[in-house]
Amino acid sequence: MILLPCPWCGPRDAAEFHHVGEASPRPDPRTADRAQWREYLYFRSNPRGWTAETWYHRAGCRRYIRVERHTETNEVRSSRQAGRPAGGDAADDARGAAR
Numbered sequence: 001m002i003l004l005p006c007p008w009c010g011p012r013d014a015a016e017f018h019h020v021g022e023a024s025p026r027p028d029p030r031t032a033d034r035a036q037w038r039e040y041l042y043f044r045s046n047p048r049g050w051t052a053e054t055w056y057h058r059a060g061c062r063r064y065i066r067v068e069r070h071t072e073t074n075e076v077r078s079s080r081q082a083g084r085p086a087g088g089d090a091a092d093d094a095r096g097a098a099r
């Protein structure tokens with residue numbers, strides 16, 4: 001079982017969430033070419049190790065969170081509201097809550 005620390009609801013079973021995918025920066029629509037959009041939409045790095053992901057808490061607060069998760073051990077070292085920079089408001093951090 002994977003526990004994800006939701007900043008609003010606390011540690012919850014991953015079955016309550018929808019895995020949106022890797023958190024990758026969106027290309028600038030004013031300057032991006034087709035190859036950049038294709039890369040953004042269809043290709044994932046699928047790393048072995050730490051990765052940043054977006055999850056949607058569909059059975060809870062119905063908010064998007066950004067989680068740093070190890071793909072081999074499923075250890076979670078941080079989570080926060082999606083779209084906010086790391087180290088922002090302390091209330092949005094839930095570091096280590098799922099250990």
Ligand SMILES: [Zn+2]
Nearest residue numbers: 006009060061
């Ligand atoms: Zn939640």
